[in-house]
Amino acid sequence: MSGGLEAPSFWWRPPGPAAIALAPLGWLYGAITAGRMARSPAYTAAVPVICVGNFTVGGTGKTPFALALARLLRARGERPVFLTRGYGGRLSGGPPVLLDPDRHGPVEAGDESLLLAAGGPVVITADRAGGARLAETLGSVILMDDGLQNPALAKTVSLALVDAASGTGNGFCLPAGPLRAPVERQLAHVDALVVIGDGVAAGPVEAAARSRGLPAFRARLAARQAPWLKGSRVLAFAGIGRPERFAQSLRTAGAEVAQTRFFGDHHAFTEREAQELLEGAARDGLALVTTAKDRVRLGMSEGDTALARLAQQAKVLDVEMQAEDPQGLAAFLEARLSQGVSPHS
Template sequence: MRAPDFWWREEPAPVARLLAPIGAVYGALAARRMGRAGVAAPCPVVCIGNFTLGGAGKTPTALAVAGLLHDLGRRPVFLSRGYGGRLAGPVRVEPARHGAAEVGDEPLLLARAAPAIVARDRVAGAQACVAAGADIIVMDDGLQNPSLAKTLAIAVFDGAVGLGNGRVFPAGPLRAPAAAQWGRVQAALVIGDGAPGARVLAAAKARGLPGLRGRLVPDPTAAAALRGRPVLAFAGIGRPEKFFASLREIGADLRATRSFPDHHAFTAAEAGALAAEAEAKDLVLVTTEKDRMRWPAGLPVASLPVVLALDEPEALGDLLRGL
């Protein structure tokens, strides 16, 4: 789904107030579900989640966590639900054999860095991770899913929007009441700048939780190739405007943009229309690395990969070292 603009406005919106009773019911059920005890995995589980619907930078964070764990001599294996894929799993992701329609877009990115297991049943998925050689599991998403106990849960926030309007879906972007979610995490990571992110860090500090900061840094080679070029940019992520802002920051000449819902499955007709428009206007067609995983084969498209740069990587390393 495409997140409505009023979710991210802190001032009260009439539609948010109208939907608040539904959000209260949904939030109560979500909080009760989060309170259930999960099954202990055969090895430690690091969960990278977020409080809100849509993207906040979980996948780059999961990749950064796996890199730090490798440096510590650990054997991380990723565990993902495989949102958008049709395979229930558990199945080990093989990028040469699987596509986004089978396993989802994020697992294809994760599998480039370490073994990745897709499983809708998180407990069965954890067993498959261990069978794949894991001595520690890195979950991409799943904070609100209680089935598997988490050893360390890190909540990721977009610094530009934080908790949005602070209301629970559908009145706002929260997956469950913020208070219930704070009680389930051991650290907060804010990606990017903004007053909403600063307030998140203050809330974490008030609860005695470590507050980490980071930013998404574009791949320098890809950025250089797009600098000064006229582009038609499209994205199907939680907040497409974040991607468009990144293109402007690297110096791309943004001539046109197209936004799609998060995890949008591009049809051949949609992809063909975008490619034809870019060709007719002599523009470079460019998208996110995640969206490229869902792009039909055979049609040209450029992408702008990003990686997480932590302000204090040693702080995250300290959290992981004791697991």
């Protein structure tokens, strides 16, 4: 979830008393969001728009998948531009801004915007239509990170990412569950499903998508070469949507995950938390390891502070999203981009 909040654990279990008690609010929230999604777009960009979204709140790997799409598009001669809200950054609520990594830090831009900058120009704004007007002058295709439920901008292709291990949770809408709107009503605005990682929890959504004739692709996060991890005993800490995937990536790379400290998505670390992490690692002889997203947030810390020391000592496990069938995904995108705006917009 955005803002450093942790998702309630009951969201990811079969519906119980808490979910059932909140269900009426969830029905209302879901109906409002579904109605909003059905509105006609306010603006159609001069270049194609690929939306990378999801059905739920929380992380499903949208940012690394958007970066993977950018690599795929650049290999085919396109010039992708990212359009993002810049969650957690001060620029989010203002007019569209072209990210300057040398001038804008995570306080201004948010952590994910700075990660996207590795793949191309990044336009930050909550105003999707206004952001598209700027982005279309900078490249040949817009990659919109999140925004499936936002009707302001017409989408050429809408991809919905689903975590294979958690699916859509208990199937309820906020605040009773993690869904932003009922799955069936969201599927009406989707062109393809992308299942991330391993697991069977996404099976019902995948079946629903296929019943509509929608293709379903698969992708997974893969750790880049990290020989220093093999045999290391580590304290893994992260403030991301699916921290258990981070821990599993460390184990796959050969590390022994002796301790974990997980926080809410986009978590802003405090001095006390940094000191506890440093002391815990030193006491037990563990290496501190975090994600690139968390390291971006720590990177603004300066001086003789626990946060600055944590930023210096923590190593980063670099990962990238890899499509299982990149040729099939590329062919699908090329076909859809040649057709113009999606009928689901």
